[in-house]
Amino acid sequence: MGKPHAIIIGAGFTGVATAHDLALRGFDVTVVERGDFCNGTSGRTHGLLHCGGRYAVKDRESAIECIEENMILRKIVPQVIEPNGGLFIALNESDLAYRQAFLEGCEACHIPIEELSPQEALRLEPNINPKLLTAFLVPDGTFDPLRLALAFAATAKKNGAQFFTYTEVNRLILDGKGTVTGVTVTDRRANRTYEIRGDIVVNATGVWAGEIAKMAGAKVPVKPTPGVMVAYDQRLVQRAINRLNEPGDGDIVLPQRRMVVVGTTSFEVEDPDYIPVLEDHVALMLERGAELIPGIRQARVRGKYMASRPLIAAGSGRSAARTFKCFDHKETDNVEGLVTITGGKATTLRAMAEKTADIVCQKLGIQAPCLTREIPLLSYRQYFALS
Amino acid sequence: MSDNKWNITLKIHRQKEDQPPYFQEFHLEVDPDEYVLDAVERVWAFMDRTLCFRHACHHSTCGACGMRVNNVEKLTCITPIRAVTQDGGVIKVEPLRNFPVVSDLVVDMSNLYARMEMVGAKAVLPVTQAEIERPPATWPADAEQYLRLTDCIECGLCISACPSAATSPSYLGPAVLAAAQTVGLTAETLPIIDSEDGLWRCHSAFECTAVCPSAVDPARRIMNLRQQVVRQRLSSLLKKS
Numbered sequence: 045m046g047k048p049h050a051i052i053i054g055a056g057f058t059g060v061a062t063a064h065d066l067a068l069r070g071f072d073v074t075v076v077e078r079g080d081f082c083n084g085t086s087g088r089t090h091g092l093l094h095c096g097g098r099y100a101v102k103d104r105e106s107a108i109e110c111i112e113e114n115m116i117l118r119k120i121v122p123q124v125i126e127p128n129g130g131l132f133i134a135l136n137e138s139d140l141a142y143r144q145a146f147l148e149g150c151e152a153c154h155i156p157i158e159e160l161s162p163q164e165a166l167r168l169e170p171n172i173n174p175k176l177l178t179a180f181l182v183p184d185g186t187f188d189p190l191r192l193a194l195a196f197a198a199t200a201k202k203n204g205a206q207f208f209t210y211t212e213v214n215r216l217i218l219d220g221k222g223t224v225t226g227v228t229v230t231d232r233r234a235n236r237t238y239e240i241r242g243d244i245v246v247n248a249t250g251v252w253a254g255e256i257a258k259m260a261g262a263k264v265p266v267k268p269t270p271g272v273m274v275a276y277d278q279r280l281v282q283r284a285i286n287r288l289n290e291p292g293d294g295d296i297v298l299p300q301r302r303m304v305v306v307g308t309t310s311f312e313v314e315d316p317d318y319i320p321v322l323e324d325h326v327a328l329m330l331e332r333g334a335e336l337i338p339g340i341r342q343a344r345v346r347g348k349y350m351a352s353r354p355l356i357a358a359g360s361g362r363s364a365a366r367t368f369k370c371f372d373h374k375e376t377d378n379v380e381g382l383v384t385i386t387g388g389k390a391t392t393l394r395a396m397a398e399k400t401a402d403i404v405c406q407k408l409g410i411q412a413p414c415l416t417r418e419i420p421l422l423s424y425r426q427y428f429a430l431s
Numbered sequence: 432m433s434d435n436k437w438n439i440t441l442k443i444h445r446q447k448e449d450q451p452p453y454f455q456e457f458h459l460e461v462d463p464d465e466y467v468l469d470a471v472e473r474v475w476a477f478m479d480r481t482l483c484f485r486h487a488c489h490h491s492t493c494g495a496c497g498m499r500v501n502n503v504e505k506l507t508c509i510t511p512i513r514a515v516t517q518d519g520g521v522i523k524v525e526p527l528r529n530f531p532v533v534s535d536l537v538v539d540m541s542n543l544y545a546r547m548e549m550v551g552a553k554a555v556l557p558v559t560q561a562e563i564e565r566p567p568a569t570w571p572a573d574a575e576q577y578l579r580l581t582d583c584i585e586c587g588l589c590i591s592a593c594p595s596a597a598t599s600p601s602y603l604g605p606a607v608l609a610a611a612q613t614v615g616l617t618a619e620t621l622p623i624i625d626s627e628d629g630l631w632r633c634h635s636a637f638e639c640t641a642v643c644p645s646a647v648d649p650a651r652r653i654m655n656l657r658q659q660v661v662r663q664r665l666s667s668l669l670k671k672s
Contacts, residue, residue: 080485081487082487082493087495122555124555124580128577190488190493191554232481232483233533233534235447275492279558301645302646318473321465423554424554425544426548429541
């Protein structure tokens with residue numbers, strides 16, 4: 045018997061990370077993507093390499109995933125990361141009241157933090173709001189979204205994975221007995237339609253996961269939940285600056301290249317294909333961002349954009365957990381040969397892939413351990429340099 | 432931000448596989464403060480699903496969405512519609528030049544990435560080495576330890592705008608030479624840089640610096656590399672004599 049063949053739909057974060065994982069476990073891997081790498085949610089992510097502090101009080105499962113994966117990504121893909129840490133700062137009494145819960149949450153989730161006096165925090169970051177009351181130093185980071193995905197894709201490609209961009213799935217091929225055996229795709233560069241057969245199909249389409257699952261009569265309870273981000277043209281800080289409070293709107297400011305990026309908001313939409321950038325949300329980002337870093341008011345807007353989180357848990361908006369879930373559609377819908385990975389966040393892309401590959405291996409009766417925790421990724425440019 | 436809407440025409444370059452290219456017009460209502468990329472994405476979302484274009488971050492950090500907008504190279508995610516047309520106007524959108532066209536607005540930039548790799552371009556640098564317009568009077572004592580993603584986002588605008596790149600596909604091009612200047616010449620890269628398709632094909636048109644969306648200033652860096660190379664040649668001549 046030859047190698048098992050996995051078809052992965054989607055070349056966002058989960059798709060490329062799953063391609064990397066399965067290629068290392070000995071699979072033939074084919075990735076199909078209707079646009080180019082990261083054209084959906086992944087490319088437009090805020091770019092925060094979370095330490096988990098944001099979730100440590102109310103969503104500890106996500107917080108623990110974040111700190112573990114944060115440490116792994118720093119090791120395997122330093123090429124795309126600004127590893128400068130972050131601050132959580134308190135600006136009022138409500139923020140201070142959150143301090144104890146934050147301390148306890150971080151301790152429970154093993155997130156290494158250090159409390160700083162306002163003077164110490166201002167010495168590290170002279171541009172943060174000088175009226176701060178306290179600050180915590182945390183191991184946050186910033187990453188380049190496209191290059192993070194390309195580093196995974198480059199390494200997968202080196203290990204034999206094949207990537208077909210601008211190739212859209214039209215339907216899932218079913219064998220008449222409830223098993224998915226492949227996909228019909230259209231190469232959008234040439235308007236040519238053809239079939240690809242495989243032993244397993246992995247639906248890694250994020251907010252679009254429900255649409256793909258529906259092609260096999262299966263369901264995925266994913267809620268597209270967009271948020272706006274605004275980039276300003278001055279690098280006012282070296283670290284991620286977070287508001288010390290429950291997750292809310294515009295409470296994170298990240299440095300990236302010569303910019304800072306303020307994010308984000310949270311609302312639900314039905315169709316994630318095009319989401320307008322709402323002007324009142326942009327205005328809110330300036331308002332909230334300037335509370336953390338007053339100098340943002342003197343900076344110029346460089347870009348305004350929107351990304352749609354794939355939330356899967358019960359609850360809605362901020363109250364929904366940010367963890368991920370892999371669905372074996374044999375169990376949920378009695379459809380064989382199809383698994384869906386969605387939810388989660390950019391920081392946990394590798395863990396999402398590990399979980400998905402575990403389930404794929406288990407379904408196909410393959411014994412192969414996950415190797416992605418240790419193996420450094422190739423330069424993202426190798427995706428293009430490799431023939 | 433304005434409340435008024437503009438009606439504009441997007442005149443988009445279309446090309447599928449071996450078929451001849453043509454322009455297709457799309458009429459749409461826009462907010463003039465939206466970006467050109469937003470309008471292109473809406474054409475795909477609501478008018479024509481066969482349109483191919485490349486984009487990812489939508490805020491100028493990834494370099495995927497470079498196109499020619501009214502004959503000038505632009506990073507379309509940060510180019511406001513207001514800056515390139517007026518109400519009732521036309522925006523012509525074409526793929527970058529000096530790269531093979533993959534489809535419609537998408538070009539194959541594999542060569543650029545491979546050459547950046549060849550000269551050892553860094554993806555992250557200490558913040559203190561970043562050449563910004565107004566650096567702080569003094570960096571904090573611990574600034575050395577902070578890293579920053581480099582300025583060059585490998586968007587290819589400079590190569591599209593370069594008249595010399597149009598004369599030879601094997602010319603390394605402005606982004607690659609600028610990267611070589613940033614990391615410094617090595618014994619390995621010197622012969623590649625100091626060659627006909629390297630440093631000496633540049634005709635000092637400075638178009639690269641004019642279109643760079645990321646303040647890399649490739650033209651200045653190429654001139655600096657020439658000084659370095661000439662200085663090295665002279666000093667080795669003097670040593671011999």
